[in-house]
Amino acid sequence: MNAKHLIKIITYLGIIVTSIFFLTPIAYTFFTSFKTQVEIYQYPIFPKDFKLDNYFIIFNPKLSGRFILWNIASSAIVSFGSMIISIIVGTIAAYSISRYRTGGDNLFFMILTTRMAPPIVFAVPIFLIMKYSGLINTYLGLAIVYGAFNLALVIWMMKSFFDEVPKDIDDAAQIDGWSKFHVLFKFVLPRVYPGLFATAILCIIFAWNEFLFALLLMQSPYNQTLPVGIAGFYGERGWEWGQMAAAGLIAILPIYIFALIIQRHLVRGLTMGGVKE
Amino acid sequence: MGVAKSSSIERHWNKLLILPTMIYLGIFAFGSFGLVLFLSFTNIAFRGEISRFDIIGVENYAKAIMDPTFLTALKNTFILAGVAVPVEMLLGLGIALMLNQDIKGRRILRSLFILPMITTPIVVGNMWRLMYNSEFGLINYVLMSWGILSKPVPFLGLPETALWAIILVDIWQWTPFTTLIILAGLQALPTAPYEAALVDGASSWQIFRKITLPMLVPTLLIAFLLRFMDAIKIFDIVYITTFGGPGLSTEIVGLTIYKEAFKKLNLGYASALTVLVLFIVIILSNIVLMIINKIMRR
């Protein structure tokens, strides 16, 4: 009828096309995870029925030759551990930068660089450092590496949360008679708990998804993290497509749940605190 | 003058808080950089133990700038970033504009649209291996049943299509990122200029062109910068889908360094490549920052 209606129609069409584009690969993987090796060729899109065979197989080391449960445990330990390290170290640094401008622009650039540089440039030195410090093949080693990578994220995200707490609060608490230690942990930190939580989740997500260093530093099938554990599915009968799809879904399910919980802060995390929502 | 009598913890409180970070980053970022810079002048090789370790000067660099694999990898990396990122920006802007309107189920759509971006890259690679598969993959199935293709095409297996197939994967995974940032930018825009333009009598297109777009420029720049720097980092997806092949058609710098260091075990040469890549990244990010500064100032 008029321009307004036209825009509405185009919008809804666009939304539908976009939804199909974004969701099809995920849905297709979901469907494939219920197909046996033979059914994959018989049923191009939807599975015949929702058989859980592939899921049973991948969780059974005897059948699949993989150690998914061990991988999940490794991923959880390393993600959580690295999150703790970077949150503790990064939060107090973020407070210092937010309140005292510690380090000025140089520190800003320095920390930013660690996030801008491709991880691969750290591959050789970190491999050697880990090898000769005996931390290779340990959870701690990988957690320390992830902690370092997430540090920049934690610092800039937490800084943007601290910046939202007026500095008057610090001064008021100090004039009330509290020490600087109390000011931070009793008065300022409680006000950024939601931000801290979101940041922690983001750290976990990034660690959970990481592949390169997990590949380099974890070499036993028992302590490999999930992305490495599910990377290849070439078995006796060629590519085990169904199992690959099932394992992929297992890996991303917790991430999807986490991401939905902290949606509100996702943009801030992705832009290092640059864009707020 | 200072607060001399106060306890020394309070006096150095700000430095104390930042100290762990300095140590941490000192070892990892700068220790690593120093180490890699040093190794790049050696021929160090590694097979479980260090098997070779001589200082050979700039030999690695001389070799690198003539190395067809490395040069092809650089070319591919920049084609990928140069094509994928602008497409992601345009799509992101379009989708954000759609989501910014008053439509039903906007929140749910927004939640669904972030899924590709947070999916484990290795899983993303595997998903698209299924999609692209020439024997049963969905894409071939659909294209053939619509009559667009007469016979299946192994998109990831042909030198002509492999890089483009990976670019599409990158677009799939990262368009949500630009969408989300641009949407946040749109929602942060003040409504007053928009309403003023309505009262002034402007049409929707005029409002977008003259009011919305100019105000959105800073957000677009942030999104572009972050996305471009990230696109250069691509590794996992190429590793799992093509491992650089066929031939060198999808070779990217991350993969070249990885293969040199951990397959061919030339740590020295890999270090030199690393330094070169880092150098390019730093120059590039400075150029981008400079351009952004210029535009912002205008």
Place this chain on the structure above:
Amino acid sequence: MSKIFIKNLRKKFGNRTVLDNITFEVKEGECMVLLGPSGAGKTTTLRCIAGVEVPDSGEIYFDGELVNNKRPQDRYVSMLFQSYALYVNLSVYDNIASPLKAANLSSSEIDKRVKNIAKTLHIEHLLHRKILGLSGGEQQRVALARALVKEPKILLLDEPLTNLDAKLRAEMRSELKRLQRELHQTTIYATPDPVEAMTIADKIAMINRGQIRQIDTPENIYFNPKDAFIADYISVPSMNFIEGEVLCVNDKLVFRSGDFIYDITWLREMLDSKQLESGIIIGLRPSDIKISKDPLCEGFVAKVYGIESLGLENIIHLKFNDKIIKVKTTSEESYEIGEVVKFSIEKNNVYVFDRKTGMNINQVKIE
């Protein structure tokens, strides 16, 4: 209660001088108002006294004791922030109790004192509420209670009324003053609002660009301002200024600015040769100018440019010599835009300032 002495306080932020040699004294139980525009250095002065800002140089004495090296938590001062700086994660009660808990008082003592101060400020009914649900006025009272509960040596108030609406502001103005007087609390109060300053102060320190321009009683600041800046700032509505030269005609001294010619022979004693040469500025408060429609009346001819209503009174903007002169009249006389009127002045109400330095030439010295 304490007296406080501040000597030669200086502070720079980068290249910008924020405090330039600030010196003043506040007697025990006195209320000193730091009055000046935003960015004058009022807040920085208060923050230096509280100890949350460290001055580049200068000394701060409480009761004769140098406190420069004391941490904020050891100074026993209280500060009320413009933003109130309440702890939103704590209840009203815990907010007020915070200074007492920091001092490790017993919980029964804390309880007693919190309830006491809450009663004084009429906020007993709010004690168990959350901060976020409170109105601006209530938040302000809670912040005040937190500041007063520890019975500080010095109470610092940083624009405490700025965030309240006009009506509440007028109410709190008188209540704050009553409270300060009753508690005999040494207070330093920073505000940009001259009306607030005149109402609350025992003494006003007029501060601008980091310098103290005049310290005096409100009355003296108003009637004997030291320079044109202060005269303009303290006047509500603001003062009219006419800049011009001084001429000697026969044995008379005459001020001239365009068509405005005015006999200032009576000023002869006060003007020095430099001022005769460079000229002077005449300052007139809008309420001190008479306006008349009678063409025969003595005075200067001007046109009505605009009219501002203040309820009972109007401010008539007159266009005179391309300048706007504001005159206050009662609302019973009505004027039309464009109307020609005459205005006249009386020499007792004329302020005279040096054209170059802006200093008040006929300031009456009061010791």
Place this chain on the structure above:
Amino acid sequence: MVNVRIENATKRFGKTIAVNKLNLEVKDGEFVCILGPSGCGKTTTLRCVAGLDKFDEGHIYFNDEMVDHLSPQERNIGMVFQFYVVYRMTVRENLAFPLEIKNLPRDEINRRVKEIAEILRLSDLLDVNATKLGPAEKQRVALGRALIKEPKVLLLDEPLTNLDAKLRTEMRIELMRLHKRLRSTTIFVTHDQLEAMTLGDRIAVMNLGVLQQYDTPYNLYYHPKNLFVADFIGSPSMNFIECTLKRKNGEAFLDATDFKINLGDLSNVILRKASSEEVLMGIRPEHIVISKENVNDAFTGIIDFIENIGDKNIIHVKIGNQIIRVLVHGRTEFKLNETVYIKFLMNTFHVFDKKTGSVIV
């Protein structure tokens, strides 16, 4: 030019009623202020007239033509917002924007831009980027953009609120002169009663979505219809004293426990109109005379507090438990705790019904 009529308009946001059965007519060329505290529905009303919002019930007419279904673009109005809106373009482009939309010929646009720039004293700034201007200049640009298309109706939403005091007075005078010259039908929303009193031909006082009184500034000040208007108009605000209406020898008087006020001639009217004995007496601080000497019928009080506001003083006089504020011009000779005598000027006080808040006299 146009006559604007709002008929029986109601607007709800969820459960709150922002505007409640509003009837308002703005005559051709009239300058009307809508005055009220924040949340009274004044901005909502303006936005509905602009077409940015829609009333849930009721109609808006421009010259008897119903405009309810028209979009803002179609209503031919000019509007200025509280937060000065300028586009990221030069001043010239800003001013030309509404005309370019209409595809007017270039020389016509140039002529009108020049004209309006002259009126608003923007001629020297035409090629400056509007976002770089100071607040007052920005607001003049916004005003110019609203005026340049010669709108039927000019809508101003607290346009001066974010300027500092000095600029605010200046702009007020400019607006008044501009209106005198252009005579466009204008609706001006503000929370500042002084601003409304200065500018408005008529003022519509609103509270909680309800129109309280629609009248000239003079009548609002001297004949407020209810407690809210009496309290809201005038600064310093009116004194209100709780009284009981009593009768003695056929004459009525007000008993305020600490003092009594004879009603004289007004007795009959008050007795007839009052619905109960509980009333509030209101008197403006400027209608009270204070002196150190006792005079007939004066009340004795003690000075509790002196508020100095520029060239006036507000003296708080305590009579029993009541505090009455008195306005005194010029320098004051009164001192704290001094005993003084105050007297209400005849026929200046109002009596309000305590329950309904409406005025009795």
